[in-house]
Amino acid sequence: MAFDYSPQDLQFADDVRAFIQANLDAGVRKKILSGMLPTRSEREKWQKSLYARGWAAPSWPVEFGGTGWTVVQRHIFDEVLTEEGAPGFPVFGMSMLAPVLMRFGTERQKREILPAILTMDDFWCQGFSEPGAGSDLAGVRSTARLEDGFWIINGQKIWTTLAHEANKIFVLVRTSVAEKKQLGLSILLLAMDTPGITVRPIITIDNHHEVNEVFFDDVRVPAENIIGEEGLGWTYAKFLLGHERTSIARIGQSRRELKRLIATASTIPWRDGMVSQAPWFKRRHAQIEIRHRILEATTLRLLAMVAEGGKPGSEANLLKIHGSEVQQDLAELWMDVVGEYGFAYGQDAIADIGEMVPWEANYVAGSYFNSRKLSIYGGSNEIQRNIIAKSALGL
Amino acid sequence: MQTETQTMLSHSISAMLDKHQPSDRLREGLAATNLWGALVELGLAGAEIPEAFGGLGLSFTDIAPMFEDLGRGLATTCYLEFAVMGTWLLHASDNLVAHGLLAGAATGDTRAVLTFSEFGSAGDPAFARTSATATAAGWSLNGAKSVVVGGSLATHLLVPAMQDGKLALFLVPADAPGVTRHSLQLYDASSAADITLDNACVAASHLLARGEQASALITLALDRARAALCHEAVGLMAAVHDLTLDYVKSRKQFGQPIGAFQTMQHRLATMFMDLELCRSAADVATSAAQHSATPQQRMQAVSAAMVTLCQCARNIGQSAVQAHGGIALTREYQAGHYFKRLTMIERYLGTGDDHLERYIALAS
Numbered sequence: 001m002a003f004d005y006s007p008q009d010l011q012f013a014d015d016v017r018a019f020i021q022a023n024l025d026a027g028v029r030k031k032i033l034s035g036m037l038p039t040r041s042e043r044e045k046w047q048k049s050l051y052a053r054g055w056a057a058p059s060w061p062v063e064f065g066g067t068g069w070t071v072v073q074r075h076i077f078d079e080v081l082t083e084e085g086a087p088g089f090p091v092f093g094m095s096m097l098a099p100v101l102m103r104f105g106t107e108r109q110k111r112e113i114l115p116a117i118l119t120m121d122d123f124w125c126q127g128f129s130e131p132g133a134g135s136d137l138a139g140v141r142s143t144a145r146l147e148d149g150f151w152i153i154n155g156q157k158i159w160t161t162l163a164h165e166a167n168k169i170f171v172l173v174r175t176s177v178a179e180k181k182q183l184g185l186s187i188l189l190l191a192m193d194t195p196g197i198t199v200r201p202i203i204t205i206d207n208h209h210e211v212n213e214v215f216f217d218d219v220r221v222p223a224e225n226i227i228g229e230e231g232l233g234w235t236y237a238k239f240l241l242g243h244e245r246t247s248i249a250r251i252g253q254s255r256r257e258l259k260r261l262i263a264t265a266s267t268i269p270w271r272d273g274m275v276s277q278a279p280w281f282k283r284r285h286a287q288i289e290i291r292h293r294i295l296e297a298t299t300l301r302l303l304a305m306v307a308e309g310g311k312p313g314s315e316a317n318l319l320k321i322h323g324s325e326v327q328q329d330l331a332e333l334w335m336d337v338v339g340e341y342g343f344a345y346g347q348d349a350i351a352d353i354g355e356m357v358p359w360e361a362n363y364v365a366g367s368y369f370n371s372r373k374l375s376i377y378g379g380s381n382e383i384q385r386n387i388i389a390k391s392a393l394g395l
Numbered sequence: 396m397q398t399e400t401q402t403m404l405s406h407s408i409s410a411m412l413d414k415h416q417p418s419d420r421l422r423e424g425l426a427a428t429n430l431w432g433a434l435v436e437l438g439l440a441g442a443e444i445p446e447a448f449g450g451l452g453l454s455f456t457d458i459a460p461m462f463e464d465l466g467r468g469l470a471t472t473c474y475l476e477f478a479v480m481g482t483w484l485l486h487a488s489d490n491l492v493a494h495g496l497l498a499g500a501a502t503g504d505t506r507a508v509l510t511f512s513e514f515g516s517a518g519d520p521a522f523a524r525t526s527a528t529a530t531a532a533g534w535s536l537n538g539a540k541s542v543v544v545g546g547s548l549a550t551h552l553l554v555p556a557m558q559d560g561k562l563a564l565f566l567v568p569a570d571a572p573g574v575t576r577h578s579l580q581l582y583d584a585s586s587a588a589d590i591t592l593d594n595a596c597v598a599a600s601h602l603l604a605r606g607e608q609a610s611a612l613i614t615l616a617l618d619r620a621r622a623a624l625c626h627e628a629v630g631l632m633a634a635v636h637d638l639t640l641d642y643v644k645s646r647k648q649f650g651q652p653i654g655a656f657q658t659m660q661h662r663l664a665t666m667f668m669d670l671e672l673c674r675s676a677a678d679v680a681t682s683a684a685q686h687s688a689t690p691q692q693r694m695q696a697v698s699a700a701m702v703t704l705c706q707c708a709r710n711i712g713q714s715a716v717q718a719h720g721g722i723a724l725t726r727e728y729q730a731g732h733y734f735k736r737l738t739m740i741e742r743y744l745g746t747g748d749d750h751l752e753r754y755i756a757l758a759s
């Protein structure tokens with residue numbers, strides 16, 4: 001941590017670390033450190049232990065189960081969790097849906113939905129993108145029409161992360177015809193086991209199952225399962241995505257990878273020495289470390305601004321672009337560190353070739369291929385630049 | 396300008412690949428379709444072997460450009476390993492046992508691979524730790540070779556090993572006692588093997604070259620392979636560039652083709668420039684591999700090409716994915732497979748960093 005933290009903050013960091021060591025399963029930790037996704041039950045177990053400690057949702061207001069920490073404490077908490085390989089928070093429910101509900105939801109929705117996000121009894125996925133509506137999200141074509149107190153949903157979503165593990169989904173659908181395509185959209189909430197929903201896996205080039213297509217065929221949900229007002233879904237969606245972008249730089253994860261790279265590089269032979277001594281490694285590692293350091297300083301500057309009641313502008317877009325690029329550079333460097341073993345495919349394909357090759361080698365190529373998503377989703381980096389140009393620079 | 400031979404080869408490869416479209420092979424699983432057999436059927440296994448040994452007697456400049464066609468077709472063939480490196484070394488080594496294998500190599504029944512890589516050697520046989528000791532019957536080899544592409548399909552191994560502190564090259568039948576192969580599937584759909592040599596014994600006559608001569612042979616074999624690899628990369632880049640260009644013209648967002656956005660146009664323009672630079676790099680490398688006056692000149696030219704290739708392959712692969720958006724990350728769509736193969740190519744025979752270092756060392 002490069003920031004000048006107070007002794008209390010540092011004590012807090014130690015407490016968090018001790019909690020993780022006492023509660024996090026070693027197998028799950030290893031899985032996460034290798035860039036793999038934990039299963040739903042592994043996530044849920046971890047989330048429940050955070051819940052028991054009162055740390056289930058640091059980003060939430062205290063009245064809903066938040067911690068009341070300072071922004072710096074929250075930053076430290078995120079950092080330490082990531083550094084130690086704890087499962088990430090269930091972002092779709094906690095960081096996207098929940099803030100929208102707190103602001104626009106009914107009292108009943110808050111009462112019924114939020115607690116189950118805290119305990120992860122409910123695991124939400126995000127059904128926004130469609131084949132024809134990627135960057136241009138307002139191009140959504142899935143529809144819902146109101147009939148006898150029910151919304152009848154028809155259409156298709158795509159790229160729905162973890163739809164196969166989620167039991168709940170929020171979808172952006174067209175509920176009325178309007179002249180402007182941003183109007184007439186609504187966000188509906190539904191259970192994944194509602195009849196008429198079909199989930200089809202999409203296998204990605206790293207051979208993993210992370211995303212899905214979700215089809216809706218006359219799916220019926222009660223009329224009250226809508227967020228806010230009919231037709232204002234676009235406003236809520238933008239509010240929701242704003243929350244996604246601020247958390248996407250993943251400073252803690254990059255710091256962890258920088259450290260792990262050094263540690264691993266010093267165990268891998270390279271010519272007469274070790275990779276960690278190779279000039280190319282030192283140069284590239286230092287370059288990424290420097291970018292990361294400045295990125296962190298920018299994040300903290302932003303946090304300080306928020307703490308003083310300011311409203312960050314396009315800094316969030318900048319963080320998303322810069323943060324994704326740092327992560328991608330790291331994934332690239334990993335490939336070169338493990339050398340030819342970076343190409344071996346399949347979990348543990350190379351487990352039995354001996355002690356010399358680090359176990360991470362099994363995953364680095366997959367992680368590299370997968371890392372390309374970081375500049376595509378959450379608003380592609382091109383879209384982020386468009387926003388900076390338009391809203392910050394007035395171009 | 397293409398020569399008549401080059402054009403003819405290019406035509407027969409394209410015709411062959413028409414029957415094995417990448418889209419079909421993707422459906423069947425690329426890995427299941429190594430097209431080495433199809434190249435053998437075309438009589439190309441012994442393309443560079445002199446006619447006296449049953450080959451076609453072609454030159455390297457004749458055959459190198461056909462790698463572009465193989466790249467375009469996303470073909471997994473091991474032609475680089477078996478023919479450009481393996482068979483060529485058998486012939487170039489001037490060794491009777493090796494020459495005895497050429498007739499088999501010309502029919503594709505004999506397949507030799509150069510095991511140039513060991514964990515930690517950075518793909519450079521000069522840093523090999525495998526050792527060879529003289530025995531009463533010949534040589535005994537000990538060591539481990541890593542991720543040898545084509546290693547599980549090979550009948551013979553060409554093994555660089557240290558003998559009395561000097562590099563030497565040995566010919567080892569893949570089924571010799573003491574040789575163990577562990578197959579690996581690679582992300583770009585080729586297959587490889589980790590190979591251990593545990594007192595693997597060969598006759599004295601299986602020493603192909605020693606010292607300076609061994610280094611020179613191996614380095615030349617690798618430089619030839621690098622030149623061919625540049626051509627393959629050009630084919631891959633051209634194909635993925637075409638795919639991307641088509642895609643940005645047809646994919647609509649915000650009511651217009653995404654190719655109408657200037658940032659997308661610049662991305663495609665940069666990809667195009669990278670591709671053109673790599674075409675030149677491939678020519679530079681091939682011409683150097685065939686005609687250079689000195690090994691130094693050749694190595695420098697080849698490394699110049701490789702530095703260019705590594706940079707451009709990375710840019711084009713990443714750009715193709717970015718320009719497509721999510722779809723490029725799906726296993727069903729072709730672009731991602733080109734990206735994966737390009738990712739492997741930019742590291743397979745030395746990284747850009749390695750080649751920049753070699754270039755600088757040769758310049759001083």
Ligand SMILES: Cc1cc2nc3c(=O)[nH]c(=O)nc-3n(C[C@H](O)[C@H](O)[C@H](O)COP(=O)(O)OP(=O)(O)OC[C@H]3O[C@@H](n4cnc5c(N)ncnc54)[C@H](O)[C@@H]3O)c2cc1C
Binds near residue numbers: 377381648718724
């Ligand atoms: C791994 C992964 C997980 C995802 N998870 C989810 C999820 O859980 N839920 C969900 O709803 N969605 C999810 N997405 C979808 C994601 O948000 C979209 O992929 C993203 O919005 C881009 O859309 P697209 O893929 O259709 O690309 P397109 O929008 O077609 O973009 C293609 C290219 O065109 C560029 N482009 C588009 N418009 C412009 C413009 N105006 N100016 C300049 N360039 C432009 C883009 O930057 C990109 O380079 C996920 C995607 C991925 C890859």
